[in-house]
Amino acid sequence: MNHFQSLARAFQQIHYLSKTIALLDWDHETYLPAKGVAYRAEQQAYLSGLAHQRLTSSEVGDLIHACESELDELSAEEQANLRCWRRDRDRAVKLPTAFVETFEKRCSLAKSSWAAARKRNQFNLFEQDLSELIRLCREKANHYGYQEHPYDALMDVYEPGITCAQLDPVLDSLKAFIVSFLPTAMERTASVSANFLSGDYPIEGQIALNESVARATGFDMEAGRIDATIHPFCTDLGPQDIRLTTRYDVRDFTVSLYSVLHEVGHGLYEQGLDTRHVGTPLAESVSLGIHESQSRLWENKVGRAPEFWEDWHQEACRHLPTLKALTPQQIALAVNRVSPSLIRVEADEVTYDLHIILRYEMEKALIAGEMEVAEIPSQWNQRFKAMFGLEVPDDAHGCLQDIHWSMGGFGYFPTYTLGNLNSAQLFEAARAHIGPSLNRIEQKSYAPLLGWLQNHVHRHGRLHDPNQLMTLATGRATDPAVHQHYLRARFESLGA
């Protein structure tokens, strides 16, 4: 084996370990018995330490160095992989293995204390683990290093290169747009009440509809599956093993349908990666801001379009007979109903980003040490009142609603907004290519749209950085104006 082959083999083994850790995680969220948590935490910590040791070993460092000195002998694709491996290892060596183990173990425990705190609505059950995780995240930012704000170092893990300095003006203008557009959007959908769709939706019917929609998008159910969890997510446990989760509400089928469409978007990206490159960066997603563009595209641009309900009304009624009482137009209006609300994952498309802005501001303050953990519930409630005009009734509907902090995921939330912006922009570019029927299902398949996304996003893996990818696909880097244009058009068409 030459140096590059030896390096690729080492990274293949690291890939096996990291996908094994992902399975331990998936199982933790789905099927792990309650009393198995403590052992799982130790096990996760050990495996994470092992993967980190491999990545930071001098053997891998020497091989990267050797390949860099033979760059001319490598193909363009090999060079791209080498650049990513260099970047990943350089980042990893900044963290001591003991730190990685401690962090991982704390996350395993915190996921359980968060779930218990959320269930019993008692922030204090989570407070100690959260304090410790914030302390560890600050330590992580210091290990990584940063120019201006420690939060930059944390965001960079999820969205390479992004900084507060870049994001602040984007989010400020987005906030101003939302505040100004909100009354119009609310008025357009004011004819449906909040519980307009509330009814009897047996879970078996929801599962059948969700799976049918998932298959129609092109999601391969032989290379993936859908399970139930508190907090829906998508994880890739291998190149042909993409697992989505959702949650069911027997009174509201939209909770599971739209979370499945969302996670399907993530899943299609994973299934669309180039299988020739399994185990290398060319078969890995490039950033969370691009990942989220895919989920938001299928959830909203496709799934909440009025056309979606024209196409799916008949089949939906077969699985969920309650819907027979409603027209496609009524359902489309109801699933687009705009109104400030408490839960991010159930928020409408207009107010959604306000939830992200709130978290962004609080996370920056927590990481900078400008806010105490004990203050979180009161700070959350005050800020929520100011932004949304709503009283938060309890922490389960406030600061405890999301899993991310329990996973140590500080710096993750802003990628949701980047995803919204990118999703509008990619959808517009696809429409320019395919025509106005791009979100219509033809012969039970969304093949033209999926094909465009595969060609312009999925198959590139980490070949380009996120802004390059956006430029190649759409002609320009992430541009907030397109999202605003999309929202205006969507809500104007609904009113028509």
Added chain:
Amino acid sequence: MNHFQSLARAFQQIHYLSKTIALLDWDHETYLPAKGVAYRAEQQAYLSGLAHQRLTSSEVGDLIHACESELDELSAEEQANLRCWRRDRDRAVKLPTAFVETFEKRCSLAKSSWAAARKRNQFNLFEQDLSELIRLCREKANHYGYQEHPYDALMDVYEPGITCAQLDPVLDSLKAFIVSFLPTAMERTASVSANFLSGDYPIEGQIALNESVARATGFDMEAGRIDATIHPFCTDLGPQDIRLTTRYDVRDFTVSLYSVLHEVGHGLYEQGLDTRHVGTPLAESVSLGIHESQSRLWENKVGRAPEFWEDWHQEACRHLPTLKALTPQQIALAVNRVSPSLIRVEADEVTYDLHIILRYEMEKALIAGEMEVAEIPSQWNQRFKAMFGLEVPDDAHGCLQDIHWSMGGFGYFPTYTLGNLNSAQLFEAARAHIGPSLNRIEQKSYAPLLGWLQNHVHRHGRLHDPNQLMTLATGRATDPAVHQHYLRARFESLGA
């Protein structure tokens, strides 16, 4: 850390790896998407190689040696762990890591080809993987070494110390007993037909009954769970994470109930191991012959006793109303119906061991190279006809019915018969201690019986070898006569 602590830490890490491999396996059986199999095979092979490398590392070898030279400083428990670690490592070093990886990878692939062959009833789909696994098992026997028969080396993995020379006379006399006792046993239960219990048993009702029975035995559902698979099994994924599986037949509730009771017996053993010793041999099961004694005890000695149906009839009718038409006595008779049949896991208690004897004889011949893989279906069918008097209609009901060969588990089947023998003997000893009510549920709990088993079997882990354990618990080593005595008594009481 002293030498012993360093060694314990190394084995704790090997334990994390082996429980991780067990999760990869469990997931493979339960939830892995079809197309995920190929990657999983590579991943399993890598992790198995890693665990093997750790176990056979010179670091671990040196630590064992250092501890052995300081034996006086160790407690009796530490010395027992050290003896087991020495045995495990000595065995492991006989296999090259590359062999372990090859073996593991072939098993991962063979599990899928076996499942496909069984489903489509085509032996040839499995033939190539099976040939390769038999070749690898022969190679394994040669790596391990043996005195008389290569099959001895394979059985020793599951039942330390057992040999064909010991087993042959036991199985011969058992076969003779079965043949002579069979007509009597058949006559005792002849008043119920084969499909006497056939009816409508919704799966939800089966799940509710099974879980209620499982809880009553003392199985902790917060430290375990029950899923559905083709082939029921029990696996421990951690000290408080014991996973059982079963299969459901809407026309026959006994398939799931008795497989759950069987796997619960395994699960109670795992849950009854001493938690102070997690990650060491003192918290591991001693052999499969002892493990199976626990599953057969709960399945048959408790679950098929006429008293079981007196105790559970009322609750069973609540979950499965079809049963209201039958008396407890009728159900008890039906679940004990003796008749030669095709499927091992559904066999009655009398003919069960004939299935094992058939496999034992074929496995010995295959490993000795005295039978070709291509001959298996015809050999199976001929021998089955001779032993059971039945024509085998197809391979799914013949040589393809069991998963074990696809897991490379040659040498495993005989432990089922040892389990039957041990189970009768332990049950008799427990009865002598507790009295004739030992299999009656009192206040919704089988606590006296479980307590006796925990004290005399579970909590010892690998402190004693199987025959020592049996002697300490029952006054003598495994004695086939007790099983025969038990069968006579059981079927006499049914006729009464």
